[in-house]
Amino acid sequence: MSKVMGKKALQAIMCYADLLDRLDVEVDSKVIFNLSDSRQKQIQKACRTHNPFPGVLKPVLLSLRKKAVKKLYEDEKVLQTGPAAAILALDQALLQDIANIRGGSKENLPIICDVDMAGLQVVRLYMSSYSGNREFVKARYNSAMRVDNALNGSFYKYKTKDGRKFSAHVYYESQKKIMLETLGIKKDPEKFVFGSLLFDKIRTRRAVRKFDALDLEEKTFENGACGCMLRTRQEWEESEVGKAVCEMPLYRLTRISNTSKKKYGIYEKKRGPLSGLKVLDLTHIIAGPACTRLLAEAGADVLMVRRGRYVEQEQAMLELDGWAGKNSVQLDFNVPEQLKKAKELVKKADVVVCSYQRGALDKFGLSEKDIHKLNPNVIYGSLMCFSDTVWATRPGWAPCAEDITGLSIRNGSLKKPVNLNGVPLDYIPGMILFAGIVSAIKKQLTEGGSYTVTASLTRGGYWLHECTDLWEKKRGRITMDSNKYIICNNMSMNTWDDVFTKVDDTAVGTVYFTTPATNAGKETNPYRAKNMWFADGHKDFRMKKH
Structure with a gap:
């Protein structure tokens, strides 16, 4: 057993206890954090399989996978594996409570979380694969070529005049165009891609050196794009937006009305704890879809709004993993008849989740207030980058959240900042929002009411600071509560026999998703894999049986 993974299991227990305390939640199930002697070799081997990219990007993806897995088995300056395992375990425990309420039973099944697989969840972006649909193979390749450009802040950071x-x-190409104009770089955005990376980095470096960092940050946001000066943690905490974010809870659950107890659709144990629930998905890229993917895996009928088919999406490179389990409906809100259809779907939904920047849908009559007015008994989930007060309407992405909160500097240094492994500030905030939504579902079942649940990428990032502080303070001395959580080695289960879960006949062909890291009980939950199938062209929540 790796000493590093043993340490990460202890960190998972510490973070799980922290979650129970700070969120003031009680769950009936005991959590078992599992460690496996064979998992590292299994995951390393999986890196070399199911590589979907042709040509020059095939070795690039392999390199990203290998680096990510190597880091998974190293000590972390900023904790991410332990926090990921903790929030995933809590998510599954909350789901088990929902299953007990809806099924009228009291099954205290243990929640088993594989620590290695939990760490892999935050690098799912690199692990997803597919085959059989040539149109999609080409589309995702082109998407990857566009996104890996000299303005990709995950990889490239530039020194400013000060x-x-x-x-x-x-x-997005539209934001790339704005950023190039902001920097004064005169080049067609469609030609500012991976293939011209070397020369584009030189031009970008020269352009950025003309600005002071905060001036460029402000100008970028004013113009409608996203970019930031890298901050230390202290600078973040002392800023207006940092103070606002730090004052937020991990998720904010606000009761909007006092409606009666909710009766959802038909509960089918074989389909999962959330079977019969209808979720309208107004999310994009990674973080929001990560939340709604978890809802889908748990059996919810998730309908994802898109203007075109899955295969036509501009950011297929980043979004594929978030399509698991979701049927799509093609709607353009600029077309009155289609906007009317969207509002009809809002009225039918039990949950609406939105991850577009605040205000983006207001002009269509789909703001948070509008949605609660259309459906007085709905749960509205909102995921933003910054706070729900300061910078509430500014766009933002996970790597920006790392850079602006001081995580990149803490993970590296002021001179050489280093982003975290994978995109944890997409996936972990998505997992946090999921916990808030499931908590709201429990309240609807037991108390009634309609709710808004709000989470933030930067608040999720600041929790990683807090988890790391706690670990440094405790110096590995973790208090065990065997009634709530334990560590086990080499549990005999077939849930994690394969790193990938194969899903056939989807909208983009055969897809291989990263196998989930948690399980309720020692028998494999059969609904998880079945619930990952997805298709295009739906018009309503009524899902065809697959």
Whole structure:
């Protein structure tokens, strides 16, 4: 057993106890954090399989996978594996409570979380694969070529005139165009891609050096794009937006109305704890879809709104993993008839989740207040980058959240900041929002009411600071409560026999998703894999049986 993974299991227990305390939640199930002697070799081997990219990107993806897995088995300056395992374990425990309430039973099944697989969840972006649909193979390849450009702040940070560092975060072509104009770089955005990376980095470096960091940050946001000066943690905590974020809970659960107890659709144990629930998915890229994917895996009928088919999505490179379990409906809100259809779906939904920047849907009559007015008994989930007060309407992405909160500097140094492994500030905040939504579902079942649940990428990031502080303070001395959580070695289960879960006949062909890290009980939960199938062209929540 690796000493590093043993340490990460202790960190998972510490973070889990912290979650129970700070969120003031009680769950009936005991959590078992599992460690496996064979998992490291299994995951390392999986890196070399199911590589979907042709040509020049195949070795690039392999390199990203190998580096990510190597880091998984190393000590972390900023904790991420332990926190990921902790929040995933809590998510599954909360789901088991829902299953007991809806099933009228009291099954205290243990929640088993594989620590290695939990660490892999925050690098799912690199692990997803697919085959059989040539149109999608080409589309995702082109998406990857566009997104890996000289303005990808996950990889490239530039020195400013005042000696600070600036990172741009523009993952749509429209934002890339704005950022190039802001920097005064005269080049067609469609040609500012991976293939021209070497020369584009030189031009970007020269352009950024003309600005002071905070001036460039402000100008970037004013123009509608996203970029930031890299901050130390202290600078973040002392800023207006940092103070607002730090004052937020991990998720804010607000009761909007006092409606009666909710009766959802038909509960089918074989389909999962959330079977019969209808979720309207107004999310994009990674963080929001990570939350709604978990809802889908748990059996919810998730309908994802898109303007085109899955295969046509501009950011297929980043979004594929978040499509698992979701049927799509093609709607353009600029078309009155289609906007009307969207509002009809809002009225039918039990849960609506939105991860677009605040205010983006207001002009369509789909703001948070509008949605609660359309459906007085709905749960509205909102995931933003910053706070729900200061910078509430500014766009932001996970790597920006790392850079602006001081995580990148803490993980590296002021001179050489280093982003975290994978995109944990996409996945972990998505897991946190999921916990808030499931908590709201429990309240609807037991108390009634409609709710808004709010979470933030930067608040999720600040929790990683807090977890790391706690570990440094405790110096590995963790108090065990065997009634609530334990560590086990080499549990005999077939849930994690394969790192990938194969899903056939989806909208983009055969897809291989990273196998989930948690399980309720020692028998494999059969609904998880079945619930990952997804298709295009739906018009309502009524899902065809697959």
